[in-house]
Amino acid sequence: MRGDVTWRALALEAWRRSMRCALLRLERMELARRRDQGARLTAEFARLSDAALLDRFRSRRAPIFLPGFASAPRVTLARFPRETEKLIATARKIADEHRWPLLGFGDVQFGHQVDWLRCPVSGTGWPLAFHADLKIVRGDGSDIRVLWELNRLGHLLTLAQAWSIAQDERWSEECWRQIESWRAQNPIGYGPNWTCAMEVALRAVNLLAIFELLRRSSNMTAERLKMMLALFDEHGAHIRRNLEFSYLVTSNHYLSNIVGLLWLGVMLPELRAAREWRAFALRELRSEMDKQILDDGADDESSTGYHRFVLEMLLYTFMLCRANRIEIGERYWEKLRAMLAYVRAYLRPDGRAPLIGDTDGGRFLPFAEREADDHAYLLAVGAALFDASEFKLSNDVPPELLWTGGEEALDRFLALPTSAQLTSVAFPRAGVYIQRADDAYLLFNATSTGLHGRGSHAHNDALGIELSACGRPFLRDPGTFVYSADLHARHLFRSTAFHSTVEIDGEEQNRTCERAPFVIGDDARPRIIRWETGPDRDLVIAEHYGYHRLSSSVTHRRAVLFDKRSRFWLIEDALLGEGHHRAKFIFHFDSGLVVESLDAGLVEACDHRAGAALLVAALGSNGALTIEDRWTSRHYGERRASQAAVWSVDSALPLVVSWALVPVCAERERGTAQGLIARLRADRFSVLMSER
DSSP states (O other), X not given: OOSSOXXXXXXXXXXXXXXXXXXXXXXXXXXXXXTTOOOOBOHHHHTSOHHHHHHHHHHOOOSOSOTHHHHXXXXXXXXXXXXXXXXXXXXXXXXXXXXEEOGGGOEXXXXXXXOTTBOTTTOOBOOOOBGGGOOSXXXXXXXXXXXXXXXXXHHHHHHHHHHHHHOOHHHHHHHHHHHHHHHHHOOTTBSGGGSOHHHHXXXXXXXXXXXXXXXXXXXXXXXXXXXXXXXXXXXXXHHHHTOOOOSSOOOHHHHHHHHHHHHHHHHOTTBTTHHHHHHHHHHXXXXXXXXXXXXXXXXXXXXXXXXXXXXXXXXXXXXXXXXXXXXXXXXXXXXXHHHHHHHHHHSOTTSOOOOOSOOOOOOSSOSSOOOTTOOTHHHHHHHXXXXXXXXXXXXXXXXXXXXXXXXXXXXXXXXXOOOOOOOOEEETTTTEEEEEETTEEEEEEOOOSSGGGTOSSOOSOTTEEEEEETTEEEEOOOOOOOSTTOHHHHHHHTSGGGSSSEEEXXXXXXXXXXXXXXXXXXXXXXXXXXXXXXXXXXXXEEEEEEETTSSSOEEEXXXXXXXXXXXXXXXXXXXXXXXXXXXXXXEEBOTTOEEEEEXXXXXXXXXXXXXXXXXXXXXXXXXXXXEEEEEEEEETTEEEEEEEEEEEEEEESSEEEEEEEEEEOSGGGHHHHHHHHHHHHHHTOOHHHHTO
16 A cells, blocks of 8 residues: 555556456466567568568668668768777677677677576576566576566677678677577577566667667678567567556556557567557657656656656657658657656756666666666767757767767757856656856755656665765765675665655665665655755755654754855754753765765765865764765666764754754865854754844
């Protein structure tokens, strides 16, 4: 009953699940009959000889995959030699050494024959059992997310891109051999690579891109064409049978399902089921955008990482539809534009994204390798698509722009002026409030659990902050690290203790369980009390109710005042309630900083290489200070040591404590910063009291 669930939705969901059980029994029987059946073609194409069918696919000009596929190979080679050289070098590693990058684990060696059923990091294997019988979270150190990333076949898209530029048939042959190997090891409906329809859909779209690039290669034979058509038909049929729909909530999984069906339906009209897939997917795409994309442009999962994934998926899908003259509706184009505006707003001054909530590095059509906090490339694609200069950060051209939009989009992008400097902005539906002035940036997080309280990718970060100044982040969200490979680490990275907020009595803001890595309660429900922004200052005040379930309930109210003239932040935390409680006030620093306690009430986090620092000063007697070890992850599977400053207070409530956060961009500013802190301590100014 987590979240906003009606009795009607529960009844419908119970009915759906009972029907699902019956359909799975039918699927078991059908798979035994359908194995190696071949593609189900329309009558027109089923009559063609193998040679005629091959000729059709080699020469067809419609449907159009993406406009950039026609010109990107030529443009990349002629105008971007450095990027081409990097792509070719990666392709050589894939083909000659069977080695390529995987998420945040760096280059991974896969051996002479890729084992598609074995996790390349943990080494654990998976059985070829019926897909619905497999347990995903096993607690044995395995991580299905890593195995799925391998089986999305994104590395073969890289190889196919390189072939389209250099025309080295050894690379096209390597692609075909790996696809044949994959199909031999993964009979439809059996094994871990069929357990999740989202993974099937993402793999199908990558295969469509690979097929589009390689369909004119000399190594594509009539037999390989028949194999690919059968593979596409199997993928589409499996998605349609195993849609990740629920009457309780739908998420990026179901959206991926319908997008995969749409791409298959548009790009393969030769398949008998294509028309139904396309019609169904177009209808559901609009419906899901209405449900999952908030009015202010944010994806409703309280995660910037999943916002990137969903935006990438929708951005390229809209481009596919436009290229093939498929109407979606102006309202949905406006929603897409709002999603881009949200990215533009939340990017830090260094061009990277704050990693609110879960971030697993997921991509849709990975045309280039990207870390999880790299979101800016989508703005370049959006700038060209909408002819919108507000999305252009610089003249740097990401490969995604070329492969999706082609030479025309490139010229349109380069003709645009770069966007003006950003100002402070609020996204009330998302629960994100951003304070800015020049290179000073603070993100205030009042996000909910997401998906009407039934989200699975939120963290315990209510009223948390990210802070950046002097060209680098100082306070930052820890990221995600891993999912099921290390359940304890998963629990820590989404815990209250790993975020720059307040922990009370050792409890989580929202209830979580280490053994349930994708379940989070809906206790906090943050509420904004006040938001104002002006030329001299910004102010946000909010509270959450995650600690109301304690024996004597506590409300955490936080105010963040940004003084733009003097370049400092004043934070005030009020713990409202009764009884005696132990509170921890946490400031989670970025990795690469030297964090020192200068005295019991002052902490310095210093980047000695850049000569910049952040001073965090308690403006009163705020308890005992400790510097504690933490971790920060910027990409799935990768983590770096970091630290947090923690003030611990045992006190009766109500309690009000305050802090000054002062960036120091050069050594000569240190005296001014310390003088400012001294004045603030003497003034005993109270943000919350002054606002009453």
